Amino acid sequence: MRGLKSLRPSATLIRHRLEEIFMNKMVLIAAVIGALAIGGGAAVYFTSMAPSGLQAPVADTRAFAYVEVPTVVANFGFQGGMRYLQVTVNLQTRDSDSAKPMDENAPLIQGEMLMLMQDLDFEIVRTVHGKRAFIKQVDASIRALFDNPEDPFELEKVVLTGFVV
Structure with a gap:
């Protein structure tokens, strides 16, 4: 034990x-x-x-304004024949002060679009990628037209509303 x-x-x-x-x-x-x-x-x-x-950016709650640009028609020589391209765009903005000069200068915008269309390759512009590239060119051209530091210009985007080949 x-x-x-x-x-x-x-x-x-x-x-x-x-x-x-x-x-x-x-x-x-x-x-x-x-x-x-x-x-x-x-x-x-x-x-x-x-x-x-x-901090997170504040969302812009202003309503969109759309400015319609008159239809632009251009012709192309393609595979021994004549082809026509008809394009219609609207310009989207939230600023009424920017919408007014866009509307007043629609013929100037239409002329810029016509000049851009003359440089297009018909085979490329028929593709989705070609259309997007063309719209980017139109956007840049319009921004260049209204580029004025003393009078700010607001363009949200160029909206393709019609495209006929």
Whole structure:
């Protein structure tokens, strides 16, 4: 029996072991609380110190205005015959001050489109890619026509509304 008594842990040994486990848990809890405090502080710092220029842009809620440009017709020599191309576009803007000069200068825009159409390759312009490239050229040409730093001009986009070959 004497050998069995010595295998039993003493009360002091049990108490020390429990204190050790308790201290380990306390250290772990303190580390978790510290990490949360540091993370929360960093979150507050980075959200409150962000420059105001990085905020999400505000959506433009003004209604669209569309300016119709008269239809433009051009002819092409293609595979020994004559082909015609008829294009109609509308100009999309949200600024009524920009819509007025677009409407008043529709013949000028129409003339620019006609000049651009004369340089088109008939095979290419028949494709979707060719049409998109042509509309980009029209957009750039219109922006160049109305480029005036003293009188800002707003053109959202050129909308292709008719295309007949």
